[in-house]
Amino acid sequence: MSAHLDGNMLGGELGELFTADITAATGQCASCGTVSAIAQTHVYTRAPGLVARCPTCAGVMLRLVRGGGRAWLDLRGISCLELTPPAQP
Amino acid sequence: MAGAAILGRLTWRAGTVTSVREETATARTIVLNIPGWPGHRSGQHVDVRLTAPDGYSVQRSYSIASAPDGDQVQLTVQRLPDGEVSPYLAQVLAVGDPLELRGPIGGWFIWEPAPAPVLLVAGGSGVVPLMAMIRTRAATGTQAPFRLVYSVRGPGDALYGEELAECQRRGDGLNVAYVYTRATPAGWPVPPGRVGAGVLTAPGWAPDRHPAAFICGPTGFVEAAADLLVNAGHDPRTIKTERFGPSGGQS
Amino acid sequence: MGIVSRGFHGRRRPGGEDLPPGQYLVTDFPVLSAGPTPRVDLASWEFRITTETGQARTWDWAAFRGLPSEQITVDLHCVTKWSKLRTPWRGVPVDTLLAEVETGAGFALARSYGGYTTNLPVADLLGGRAWIAFEYDGAALAAEHGGPARLLVPHLYLWKSAKWVTGIDLRTEDEPGFWEALGYHNYGDPWQEQRYWGD
DSSP, X not given: OOOOEEGGGGXXXXXXXXXXXXXXXXXXXXXXXXXXXXXXXXXXXXXXXXXXXXXXXXXEEEEEEEETTEEEEEOTTEEEEEXXXXXXX | OOOSOSOOOOOEEEEEEEEEEEEETTEEEEEEEOTTOOOOOBTOEEEEEEEXXXXXXXXXXXXXXXXXXXTEEEEEEXXXXXXXXXXXXXXXXXXXXXXXXXXEEOSSSOBOOOSSOEEEEEEGGGHHHHHHHHHHHHHHTOOOOEEEEEEESSGGGOTTHHHHXXXXXXXXXXXXXXXESSOOOXXXXXXXXXXXXXXXXXXXXXXXXXXXXXXXXXXXXXXHHHHHHHHXXXXXXXXXXXXXXXXXXXX | OOOOXXXXXXXXXXXXXXXXXXXXXXXXOOOOOSSOOOOOOTTTOEEEEEOTTSOEEEEEHHHHHTSOOEEEEEEEEOTTSEXXXXXXXXXXXXXXXXXXXXXXXXXXXXXXTTSOEEEEEGGGGSSSXXXXXXXXXXXXXXXXXXXXXXXXXXXXXXXXXXXXEEEEEEESSOOOOTTGGGTBOXXXXXXXXXXXTTX
């Protein structure tokens, strides 16, 4: 049994940085090409940062570090992200 | 109410505990008033943050248990013996205390009222977001057929027992099937065991009915249940999952 | 700082110990990981040092375990703020392994099964300050804590002590590892609280 959660848990951190819901977006894994909802990625939260891995090939799709009043985001593992823009008021 | 139609950037805000309700020997529901709460959709969660006087802080995620109801949000917390946050929420937090939280969170693991059938599969405290769906269905008078398969260790661990029984008695389309993994109630027809294909594909709930499926619980439970549904012929695109940590909460 | 939660203190034990700034003491041994735990078969395990000239020296498990090892007791400081003191390990000093290659390189990149990497100066691997550890508390190192073998460099934050280590690349130019490329400090001295870029 792996110790991962899933991308639903990224919503809080990403929701502080972006208004679009990234977890409901679909992303293409840059390693294997599989398209998954970010909410379905395997997320490792017990680490110095959040790491979201492809549910098919375990390749890293997204990484996020928060600390020292800053945030670092690596999206190189997602070759294409499809989002729904947030509703306009 | 229109609810969370407009997403701003999430920020931390404070709610106040207005009441608490013991659910089982080890779990209780916390009722919060959160001024200006934008509403939420069933399946969403909040992140809770606790801060000690010296600044040390921890965060955990908890699913919203209630249907949208103005400024009121309910969380159900399972106390874990070696938990860092759950013992505080389940035993120390009291009426009148503030609770810092961020939300509502989640745009994927959500159920919007609609007439299509829904299969809910819960492992332990994974029942919480699914209960929000059941409560929203009742509050909106939605007629969608709902089936909850609820896996617990024993009868004393089941949350919302009376409310679920009452829902079933009303006969408006919710049915509940319990799976007991360690101890069964007196007279239970089968020995303790895990969720199997049979309980997931009961009469009237075969894949050709195309139910939307929501599975929530510990990672191992969710992955096993999802595999059973896919192997029984459900389209993987109709299955949504939310994994909790081994502690039972999302941590 | 967030709203103080009445009556909340967390799982920490009171200090009284000499800890680096911003750290708190734990008595359990938290397991942190950026990915699935690699399951490494000892029959295929290898540790390889590659020099800046391309020379490679490889040890299989039998050769590695044939090297002299020592028991050590060290303090661990994780950048996520927990510290665990007086932890008992057995390992092969990295000095012993580096003595078998010729190098003038100043930088090292440790690589792990599963793809994790971390960088540090070669000088920090020498002088009795670093080990390839294979036992913890008298027993074979558990997979969740980095077994069969992990790098152990206790004078730096614990992310530099690469679990499931499989090799060290010696380089004339520094290359940031997995966390160093994403905001974490390139060196990571806990006593100067070097957690993030610019600290």
